[in-house]
Amino acid sequence: MNNNILLFSEVVSPESPLATVSQEGPFTGEEAPISPDILSAAAQQIFGLSYLYPYQRLVITNILEGAQRAGISLMGPPELMRAFQENPEQAQGAEIDPEAQEPPGARGSEAQDGIEERAGAYQHQIVVLPTGAGKSLCFLLPALLMERPTLVLYPLLALMEDQRRRLEARGIQPLILRGGQTAEERHHIWDRLREHRAGTILIANPEVLCTPSVWEHLPGLTIGQVVVDEAHCVSEWGESFRPSYLEIGNIIQQCKAPLVTAFTATASPPVLEKIRHYIFPDGEAHTILANPDRPNISYQCQGAVLKDLAVRDILRSVERPAIVFCGSRTRTWELAHYLAFYYGYERVRFYHAGLKKEEKKAIEEWFFASQEGILVATCAYGMGVDKSNIRTVIHRDIPPSVEAYLQEAGRAGRDGNPSTAILVWGPEDELGRGRRTDAYHFQRYQELFAYGRSADRCRREQLLAFLGHEGTSCVPGPTACDVCQGKANSQWRETRALVEYVKKHPRRFTVPELSQLLMESLFGCSFQEGERLLRHLVQTGYLKERRSWWLRGRLEAPRR
Structure with a gap:
């Protein structure tokens, strides 16, 4: 047996949090029937999932094989680990269940054939998957099978807390690094990481890792895998108000982590180059590009001089729950009160990064339980939101780029049912163009502004072309865009x-x-x-x- 493979029962006690990840008690040392698909077996035993999509299998296999090459021990159910050691290719090439439901963004065989794979270092990956496609599983499953800790970088505290809640609901206790922690709390984190417990997951953001008190500890933590979620933020925010994002490459070097994977749902070729430049400065990265289309979303645009009034009227005719994205905290507050006057204060809330932790939690719980709610929010609520039945996403303000728009519009319809994404544009956005003096960011904003004003080309085709995917247009039906349905208007x-x-x-x-x-x-x-x-x-x-x-x-x- 390979010395890098340890039997899970040899290193993890039945009392470990990982021993109670699912109701079936996968890691209790009991042998379970192993299907021919090794990774699907792992997903079923750990997360209770009976099926892995082709791109998930591909990403996970790359990480696990990279771990073996880096000498990182893998730990899991004994039979599963023996099978992976004896036949690692089987994990990637297993037969696919033809009756399994495809995720939003996959059309028939495109779930497998639509993946573009460029040869590169297996230990470094850039993965572009559509929203709602289960990218978290791609790094969580390997993290729970590896002996060395996994560091996951998120751009927002809300995402860090959301991931923590979801992991704890499965019996997994992640570690959280954030600002404002006491010395005792930090010592507890360092001690836990040095124990080399199976499946240790550390959640943080770039800012806290760049503080001197944390930075000096990074080399001794033996981080095995670094995951950068929402990696497009390197380009969106790093070059403007989040300079710590430009330090991710240095953070990785300081951690001495052999495995690095950057995930995003939306990335045009220029953004991919930015990700390579800042996260993989040596240029070595395996790239997996899935078709980012969400065919269950109908993309629409509406020009308006009175944009608040337009949002009010749109909400009268669309399905809810709905999110209305605004470009500033002040505007979320103003628009929420404006809409509440018409729809009732019990149906409208606002959300932004400046709210207190308790306020955010209360609003999140309210919206997750609501069937008719209208949430007016900044991008602080956009990424990583996992409310599956959001039917409508409205953008009151034009986002800074196509990537940002698709990321936020992708909050709609994560359950696969028909949904709507509406971009409201107007004279205010002309002023927004003038405030972008940098040529690169002006061009990215201009693309989306021109998209809103156009009425003669399929919306879906335009958006995907911005990301480098040509030839994808709407299928006739209720989720076709307003242009394809003959309803588009280029005027206010x-x-x-x-x-x-x-x-x-x-x-x-x-x-x-x-x-x-x-x-x-x-x-x-x-x-x-x-x-x-x-x-x-x-x-x-x-x-x-x-x-x-x-x-x-x-x-x-x-x-x-």
Whole structure:
């Protein structure tokens, strides 16, 4: 027997947390029937899953084989470990159950054939999988089979806590490194890591690892695997307000970890290059690219001058639960109160990174249990959210890039049922373009802004083309995009109705008079909103105010 393979019963007692991972008690030393598919057997014994998707099997096999090459001991059920040692290829090439349900984002044989695999170092991987495709299993399963600890980097405290809750629900006790911990708490973490317990998982973010008190301990922790989740944040945030993300390559070197895997759901070729540059500075990384399409999501766009009003009206006709993403904390608070006035305060909440821990927890629990809830949030709630039945995602503000948009839009429909993602664009976003002075980030924002305004090309095809996937368009049906359904409009939603109304009543109303009418009947907006809308249409030439003294200020619609 290979000296790098240890029998699980030889190193883990029945009282270990790993011995109670599932109801079947997989790691109690009892022999269970092992299926021909070695990794599926491990998934079933550890997580109670009867099936692994092809890309999961591929990623897991690469990690475990990389662990063997690095001399890391693997620990698991005795028969399982013997089988993996004797025939590791079997783990990757096992027969696939043809009746197993494909995850969102996979279409028929694309779940296997749609994976692009480039040769490289098995110990270093970049993995791009669609949201809802089970990427956490790809690193958690190897982590629980390895003798050396696994370090998982998350961008947000909310994600760290979410992963902790999910692991603890399965009887696994992860370690959390975060700011504000006492010296005693830190010593407990260092002691646990040095014990080399089976399946030790350390959860942290880059900032805490870069602090001197943590940095000096990293070389002695014998980290076996480093996982960077939501790796696109290196490009999104590292070059702006999260400089610690640019230190991930140095963190990995300081840990001396032989296995490194970077996961993301969305990455265009330029972002992949950024990931390689900052996380794998030597350029050695095995790349697995799955088709990022989510065919159960209908992508739609709507132009609006009054964007809050547009969101209000959209929520009247779409299914819930719904998330409305905003670009700032202040806007989440303002929009949540605006929507609560119409839909009731019991149905609307707001969420951002500035809330207290207790407030976040209460809102998360409320939304997870809600069937009609509307959550107005910043990106702090976007990544890693695992509420499966979100039916609608609305973006009130244009995100900074296509990757960010798809990541957040992908919160919808993780149960595979039809869902909707709507991007609201307007004059405010023109100003947003002007604030991006860096050419790289301006281009990425511009791509998404142009996507919102277009009405002549399939939305799905455009989004996937930005990520380097050509030729994927909508399938006719309820989840086709608004362009493919013939419903797209490249104008602001208010323009046509108001211009036509003024054409029918030329020179009858002044801006204040028509604002009053808009408030009372036409749009149901406030007087201030109506006046702002009309002023903008005048400024942009859709409407015109007469200047002659007897018709001064009267509105008419010029020929265009």
